[in-house]
Amino acid sequence: MAIQGITILGTGLIGASVGLALRAQGFPGSIAGWDPDPEQLHTALSRGAVTVIADDPLTAATQSDLILLGGPVFTILEWLDRLAPVLRDNQLVTDVGSVKGALCERARDRYNAPGQAGFLPGHPMAGKEIGGAANADPMLFLGSVWLFAECRQGSAMAPAARALADAWRSWVGKFGCRTLDLDPARHDVLCAWISHLPQFVSTAMCALLEDEFAANADLLPVGGRALREMTRLGASPFSMWRDIAHTNSEAIARALDALEQRIAHLRENLKTPELRDEFDRANRFRLRSPGSGS
Amino acid sequence: MAIQGITILGTGLIGASVGLALRAQGFPGSIAGWDPDPEQLHTALSRGAVTVIADDPLTAATQSDLILLGGPVFTILEWLDRLAPVLRDNQLVTDVGSVKGALCERARDRYNAPGQAGFLPGHPMAGKEIGGAANADPMLFLGSVWLFAECRQGSAMAPAARALADAWRSWVGKFGCRTLDLDPARHDVLCAWISHLPQFVSTAMCALLEDEFAANADLLPVGGRALREMTRLGASPFSMWRDIAHTNSEAIARALDALEQRIAHLRENLKTPELRDEFDRANRFRLRSPGSGS
Numbered sequence: 001m002a003i004q005g006i007t008i009l010g011t012g013l014i015g016a017s018v019g020l021a022l023r024a025q026g027f028p029g030s031i032a033g034w035d036p037d038p039e040q041l042h043t044a045l046s047r048g049a050v051t052v053i054a055d056d057p058l059t060a061a062t063q064s065d066l067i068l069l070g071g072p073v074f075t076i077l078e079w080l081d082r083l084a085p086v087l088r089d090n091q092l093v094t095d096v097g098s099v100k101g102a103l104c105e106r107a108r109d110r111y112n113a114p115g116q117a118g119f120l121p122g123h124p125m126a127g128k129e130i131g132g133a134a135n136a137d138p139m140l141f142l143g144s145v146w147l148f149a150e151c152r153q154g155s156a157m158a159p160a161a162r163a164l165a166d167a168w169r170s171w172v173g174k175f176g177c178r179t180l181d182l183d184p185a186r187h188d189v190l191c192a193w194i195s196h197l198p199q200f201v202s203t204a205m206c207a208l209l210e211d212e213f214a215a216n217a218d219l220l221p222v223g224g225r226a227l228r229e230m231t232r233l234g235a236s237p238f239s240m241w242r243d244i245a246h247t248n249s250e251a252i253a254r255a256l257d258a259l260e261q262r263i264a265h266l267r268e269n270l271k272t273p274e275l276r277d278e279f280d281r282a283n284r285f286r287l288r289s290p291g292s293g294s
Numbered sequence: 295m296a297i298q299g300i301t302i303l304g305t306g307l308i309g310a311s312v313g314l315a316l317r318a319q320g321f322p323g324s325i326a327g328w329d330p331d332p333e334q335l336h337t338a339l340s341r342g343a344v345t346v347i348a349d350d351p352l353t354a355a356t357q358s359d360l361i362l363l364g365g366p367v368f369t370i371l372e373w374l375d376r377l378a379p380v381l382r383d384n385q386l387v388t389d390v391g392s393v394k395g396a397l398c399e400r401a402r403d404r405y406n407a408p409g410q411a412g413f414l415p416g417h418p419m420a421g422k423e424i425g426g427a428a429n430a431d432p433m434l435f436l437g438s439v440w441l442f443a444e445c446r447q448g449s450a451m452a453p454a455a456r457a458l459a460d461a462w463r464s465w466v467g468k469f470g471c472r473t474l475d476l477d478p479a480r481h482d483v484l485c486a487w488i489s490h491l492p493q494f495v496s497t498a499m500c501a502l503l504e505d506e507f508a509a510n511a512d513l514l515p516v517g518g519r520a521l522r523e524m525t526r527l528g529a530s531p532f533s534m535w536r537d538i539a540h541t542n543s544e545a546i547a548r549a550l551d552a553l554e555q556r557i558a559h560l561r562e563n564l565k566t567p568e569l570r571d572e573f574d575r576a577n578r579f580r581l582r583s584p585g586s587g588s
Binding site for chain 1: 419421438439441474484487488492494497498499502503505506511513514515516524526527528530532535536543546550552553558560561564565572574578579580
């Protein structure tokens, strides 16, 4: 079943990039867009990420095959609430949020059953530290992994919604993504380690250096590429990460606590042979990581 | 006073990059090279980073105007010991080591006085996580800062050595570097924050993830650019960082301890308004940092 009409609710960096990627890959249908920020919406329209501005987001959603939810996690949660009563079982809701367990919890009993719309939780592992439709990029997803974390609460999508889900997975493949299916809880733990941990560590390092160098900011440019890379994520917007911190706090806290202990271990062993073991482990990690030579 | 002959002792990544940069900028003299690893040395020669292999490093040094010391800090310390008795006050020793206080301590009373060679401690804030002459790059220093940290122990370089130091600073400028002079102790504290802290945090994160994902390494490629950047430094060689950890351990331990506390603070405030304050500080830090848009 081909997807003919799409509504994107939240046309910031990711939502607008999806629109641009769809059109770059020849999506022939209409893409209605809506965003709480009119500037984001008009930028998305002027860049061609959406074909039309939705005057009323709920009306646009009821007239679309697929509704893509962008924006912070709490915003996505609200849309799940508002959309459930107005959609039918030949429609699919999908999202690009960074946390999945809370979304599946909220969708329970209201999606993925006969008479209900389908909900396919998705999470492209791509982004930039600077949000906004102005930074959207049709190639943003190329070479990255698009995670799916279908809710498994004993329910099943209606056949029409399932066909739309299959069609959406095909589009994601056309964006240049590998897809991977994970249980929602496992998704959230994985992302705590490989996405949320790096973000919060970079934020902590930036905040610390901001205080430490308040009177000597002129010295900061001395740090080269190493400092630049380790602090790039410090530019990430609070609005997005507040919701992630709230909805995945246990897994994030465990990862941060483990890293605190690991840094302390290293600090206590700056002059012992254990330092070599830690560097050896880190070297091994990099050897098995993608792009290890870059 | 023009520099006519140079000896580079340690033709790994930085030493060989200096040789390549010198020749790219038209240095007309001879560059003798020596390295404890014959492979590094022959790679440096075949790439044109040195013009001749020094059969005996001490003899080559006595016949050069300038001796550039590369390699780990302890290796540089040994060269300072070995070179002091054989050099004269119309010669200059400089280095590219990451720690400066220990070097000035070692050079005390044996350099920078009439009858003694000059010693100009230097530190280019550029590098790669993968060492070796094969990765050397004549453009490595372009746009970076080359720190100098002259020893201030009541002594002064002989005029001929001072003229060589001025000439060397000119060459560093030709490499595309801005130069900055710091007191050696201040240099070491600064580098603990902006260079050594990022390295040890990245190493700790890599070692932690190596343990955590031992049975699920296939999931690591899911992490996108954020994970890749935050762990790139994990590939850095222990041989280089062991010496830095030993010779700047107090300042590094203070910086690591401060970051542990900052991460813990963030972990304890995942759901409080303090999280916004930390993100705001991190955002401010990035706004005043170079390359904040990249």
